Amino acid sequence: METNSNWQISEVQRKLLGSLFSVIEDNDVKNVFDIGSGRTSIQYLTDRYKNLVITGIVFPGDARKIDPIKECVTNTNYEIIEQDIMHFDENQEIDIVLAHLFLGEAEQFAENKFPKILEKLFSLKTKYIVMVNLERDNINQDLLLAEINKRGKIIKSERVVSESGDVCLGMTIKLT
Numbered sequence: 001m002e003t004n005s006n007w008q009i010s011e012v013q014r015k016l017l018g019s020l021f022s023v024i025e026d027n028d029v030k031n032v033f034d035i036g037s038g039r040t041s042i043q044y045l046t047d048r049y050k051n052l053v054i055t056g057i058v059f060p061g062d063a064r065k066i067d068p069i070k071e072c073v074t075n076t077n078y079e080i081i082e083q084d085i086m087h088f089d090e091n092q093e094i095d096i097v098l099a100h101l102f103l104g105e106a107e108q109f110a111e112n113k114f115p116k117i118l119e120k121l122f123s124l125k126t127k128y129i130v131m132v133n134l135e136r137d138n139i140n141q142d143l144l145l146a147e148i149n150k151r152g153k154i155i156k157s158e159r160v161v162s163e164s165g166d167v168c169l170g171m172t173i174k175l176t
């Protein structure tokens, strides 16, 4: 598949992710999982961690996300795995999980329910979760904060408006 050289990562997302990742101690990062992958998150991560192979997880058959990654991301240091996160191996040791606009689609596939997806995300053996949600997705903040407080703490948060006018709420969570 030919790459679409006209596409570029949104400047707002690049800066937002840059700010959220800036508080991560990343001199010893061995693996990064992009849970709920897409071209923006893969482009950002493959630029930031040039010496790693980034693993992107998409729901099986979600060509809406897989094709643009293949067409638009110019870096090659990534692999895409098609897997329902509900089946992800909880023993896999991870340094950083990025969940970029993932929770807003949590209930779109396989009749998954938001509380279960959230619980699964926070059961992963990761040191950090970097998360970005859209305000209009109306994520259940009470449930989200309860999960965060059980497992760790927010070390950075950001609120930005995207080029299309969406309010993006970002946070970096350090797990204990």
Ligand SMILES: C[S@@+](CC[C@H](N)C(=O)[O-])C[C@H]1O[C@@H](n2cnc3c(N)ncnc32)[C@H](O)[C@@H]1O
Binding pocket: 035, 036, 037, 038, 039, 040, 041, 042, 057, 058, 059, 060, 062, 065, 083, 084, 085, 086, 099, 100, 101, 102, 105, 106, 108, 109, 112
């Ligand atoms: C809005 S997209 C994420 C956008 C992406 N991070 C980007 O930068 O373009 C939501 C993603 O979550 C994935 N997803 C939703 N439910 C999932 C599940 N249960 N397991 C794995 N991936 C899931 C979808 O396949 C899609 O890749």
